Amino acid sequence: MSIVKVTLPNNSVLEVESGATVLDAVKKIGPGLAKSAIAAIYNGKEMDLSRTLHEDGQLRVLTTQNPEAVEIIRHSTAHLMAMAVTELFPGTLLTIGPIIENGFYYDFDSPHKFSPDDFPAIEAKMRDFAKADLPVVRSEKPRSEAIAYYKDPAHREPYKVEMMEEWTDDSVSFYQQGPFGDLCRGPHVPSTGKLGHFKLLSVAGAYWRGDEKRPMLQRIYATAFTSKDDLEKHLFMLEEAKKRDHRKVGKELDYFHMEEGSPGMVFWHARGWKLYSTLMEYIRQKLSRRGYQEVRTPEVVEKNLYVKSGHVANYADLMFFTESENREFVIKPMNCPCHVEIFKQGIKSFRDLPVRLSEFGKCHRNELAGAIHGLMRVRGFTQDDAHIFCTVEQIADEVADFCKLLQEIYAEFGFTDIIVKLADRPEKRVGSDDAWDKAEAALSEACGRANLAYVMNKGDGAFYGPKLEFTLKDSLGRHWQCGTIQVDFNTADRLGAEYVASDGSKHAPVMLHRAVFGSLERFIAILIENFGGDLPMWMNPQQVRVLPVSEKTLEYSREVNRKLLDAGYLSEVDERNDKIGFKIREGEREKVPYLIILGEKEAQSGKITLRKRKTGDLGAFSLDEAMEKFKLEVSTKGG
RNA sequence: GCCAACGUAGCUCAGCUGGUAGAGCACCUGAUUUGUAAUCAGGCGGUCGUGGGUUCGACUCCUAUCGUUGGCACCA
Numbered sequence: 001m002s003i004v005k006v007t008l009p010n011n012s013v014l015e016v017e018s019g020a021t022v023l024d025a026v027k028k029i030g031p032g033l034a035k036s037a038i039a040a041i042y043n044g045k046e047m048d049l050s051r052t053l054h055e056d057g058q059l060r061v062l063t064t065q066n067p068e069a070v071e072i073i074r075h076s077t078a079h080l081m082a083m084a085v086t087e088l089f090p091g092t093l094l095t096i097g098p099i100i101e102n103g104f105y106y107d108f109d110s111p112h113k114f115s116p117d118d119f120p121a122i123e124a125k126m127r128d129f130a131k132a133d134l135p136v137v138r139s140e141k142p143r144s145e146a147i148a149y150y151k152d153p154a155h156r157e158p159y160k161v162e163m164m165e166e167w168t169d170d171s172v173s174f175y176q177q178g179p180f181g182d183l184c185r186g187p188h189v190p191s192t193g194k195l196g197h198f199k200l201l202s203v204a205g206a207y208w209r210g211d212e213k214r215p216m217l218q219r220i221y222a223t224a225f226t227s228k229d230d231l232e233k234h235l236f237m238l239e240e241a242k243k244r245d246h247r248k249v250g251k252e253l254d255y256f257h258m259e260e261g262s263p264g265m266v267f268w269h270a271r272g273w274k275l276y277s278t279l280m281e282y283i284r285q286k287l288s289r290r291g292y293q294e295v296r297t298p299e300v301v302e303k304n305l306y307v308k309s310g311h312v313a314n315y316a317d318l319m320f321f322t323e324s325e326n327r328e329f330v331i332k333p334m335n336c337p338c339h340v341e342i343f344k345q346g347i348k349s350f351r352d353l354p355v356r357l358s359e360f361g362k363c364h365r366n367e368l369a370g371a372i373h374g375l376m377r378v379r380g381f382t383q384d385d386a387h388i389f390c391t392v393e394q395i396a397d398e399v400a401d402f403c404k405l406l407q408e409i410y411a412e413f414g415f416t417d418i419i420v421k422l423a424d425r426p427e428k429r430v431g432s433d434d435a436w437d438k439a440e441a442a443l444s445e446a447c448g449r450a451n452l453a454y455v456m457n458k459g460d461g462a463f464y465g466p467k468l469e470f471t472l473k474d475s476l477g478r479h480w481q482c483g484t485i486q487v488d489f490n491t492a493d494r495l496g497a498e499y500v501a502s503d504g505s506k507h508a509p510v511m512l513h514r515a516v517f518g519s520l521e522r523f524i525a526i527l528i529e530n531f532g533g534d535l536p537m538w539m540n541p542q543q544v545r546v547l548p549v550s551e552k553t554l555e556y557s558r559e560v561n562r563k564l565l566d567a568g569y570l571s572e573v574d575e576r577n578d579k580i581g582f583k584i585r586e587g588e589r590e591k592v593p594y595l596i597i598l599g600e601k602e603a604q605s606g607k608i609t610l611r612k613r614k615t616g617d618l619g620a621f622s623l624d625e626a627m628e629k630f631k632l633e634v635s636t637k638g639g
Numbered sequence: 640g641c642c643a644a645c646g647u648a649g650c651u652c653a654g655c656u657g658g659u660a661g662a663g664c665a666c667c668u669g670a671u672u673u674g675u676a677a678u679c680a681g682g683c684g685g686u687c688g689u690g691g692g693u694u695c696g697a698c699u700c701c702u703a704u705c706g707u708u709g710g711c712a713c714c715a
Binding site: 105113114115117201202203204205206207210211212217247259261309310311314318333334336363365367370371373377460463464481486513552577578579581582584586587588589595599600601616617 | 640642643650671674675678688706707709710711712713714
C-alpha cells in the first residue's frame, strides 16, 4: 500500500494509506472534527467524506462553521425533502433539486397536488429521517446501467432517464439514504443526522426544463441553514421584507391603487403622483443639460407604423388594438417608431447628429395575466425614454456617456447593488449578423470605458438589437430590469429614416434606445421597497407636518404652515382634535420626514419644535433655522 | 398563458363538520384642550369577488368566471 500525503491548512502533513477515505484522514486530525465534519475540499474540489484518497493533496475539512457548508446542507436537505415526499406520496416522480440563493427547491411530477397544507407532514417526515441518522452512501454506475435501472418499471424515473440520455459521461454517481436514492453529483453530508434546520416555504408550478411546451411540474421551495439561529434570522428577514412591499406601503401611504376592472393599470393618487412628477422633473433637468430634446408623441397610432417597424410581427399578442373609420390603430406599446417619425421631418445632415429625443411616453402592453405584478409589471406605464440617432462612429461615446449618467443617477438614489447584463442576439431577430457583431461589440466596449462589469445574458436581446440591462433588486431580492441601452441598426432603416453624410450619400442613422428609470412605475416600486417607504425629503410627497398641541395653537400652526408652503415645502397641518402623542404616531406611521410640534411654549417664544422621522425630538429652532436645515437636506438629497 | 393558494366592512382579519355575519383600526357624533408613537363614550358601515348549481336553507359544498398572491414561461 502506498502512502498519500495530505496537507492541512496549517501546513502540517498527514500520512494515510492510499485508498483511505477522507473521513479516515479527518479522524486522524481529531475525533471532534470527524464528528462535526460534513464534507471536505480536496485539491480545490468539494467531496464527500466517504471518497477515497489516492494522490497527495491539500485538505480542508468543512464543518457547519464554514460558509461553503450551507450549500451542501441545502443540497442534502433537498434530497431529504424528496425522500419524505416520495414516501408520503407514492407515484411521485423525481426531476431535479438544485440549490438557489438562500435555499433550494425540488421539482416533482406527482399525482398528488401539493399545497402548503402538506408542509407540516413533509417536514415531520424529514425530521424523522434526520433523527434516524441514515448514512448517505455514494456509488457510481455506468451511465447505460443507470439508464436501464431507471427505465425498469420497478424504479421508473423517466425524467432522470431523459437527462442521462443527453449526458456524455461514462459513469454517473448516486446517493442512497435508506430506501431513497437519487442521481446526483454531490457532495452530500455523511448522514441525514447532520440536517435539521430547514423550512418548506412555498409550492409553485414550473415547466420541465423551463420549457412551456413541456409538462408542468410541481416545485417546492424551501430553505435550510447550518444552525437554528441562522434559519430563524432568515425567516425573520423574510417577514421584514414583506413589510416593505410597495403594494402594501403604497396603499398605506395613499400613493396609488389598482382596480379589478382594469388589471395592470395604475390609479395614481395625489401623493403618488407628486412623487412621480418629482422624478420626471429630476430626469428633465439631467437630460436637458446633456443635449436631449423632450418631445411628445401620440398614444393611438396607425397600426402600419408598427407593422413596418416589426413590432406587430413579434408582439401582436401583447398589443392593444383599436379601430376607427375602418382604419386600424395600435395603443402605442413603445415610443421608438414615433420618434423616428419626428426624426424624419425635414432633411437631416450628419452635422445634426447625434439627435437625442426624449419623451415621458405612456405605453400600453397587454401583458399576460400571470406576468402582472404590482407596479413592477403593469399594462400601462411611462418610460423615461429617449432615442439617440447617431452615426456608427458616435455609438461608443454615446453609450459610454449614458452609462456614466445612469451611474450618477443611481448613486443619487442610493442604489449600489446594480447588476449589469449584456443581452446579445436572440434567435428571433432582424438585421444582418454583421450589424449584430458591431452592435454587441459597441456595448461591450462602452462598458469597458465606463468601468462597468457585466454578466452575459445569452440570447436575451431585443429583436432589433442587443442591450445592456441595468437590474435592481426588490425587497425580496427579485431582479427587475430598470435602466437599459440598446443598439439598433435596423429600426431607422426599416422606417426609412436617413441623414446626408459628408460625401452627400444617404444613410440610416443608428438608434440607441435608452432609459434610466425604465418604467416610472417600476422605479417607484423599487424606490419604495428599498427605502421601506421612508423616502428622502427631496422626493417625499409629504415633507413637513405641523402638529398643534391643542386648538389653542391652531392659528399659530396655520401661520407656520403658510410660511412653509410659501417657501415651497410640501406641508400640512394636522388639525384633528387629538392628543399630540396620537398625531406624532400618525406622522411617524405615514413616514413624514419632519414633524413640527407647536404648543403654547412655542407660540409664546415664536419658535418651533422639530421632530425628525425615526430619530425623535430635535429641540427648539426658529422657523428660519429649520428651513435652512430643510433646504440643505433637500439640496443634498439627504435624509 | 401555465400550476397552486387565496378573495368576508375603507384597512387588517375571525367565522368549527351548511342554519342565515363578527372584532380591532379607520370614519361620523359627543365629551376632553391635550407636550413627543394610540383620550373616552356612542354611532354608521358588508346582497361574504361575480354568475350558475346542489339544498328546506350556502360566507361555508359543486361549477364557471374575474381578480390577487407565490412561482414558471414571457418581458419590444
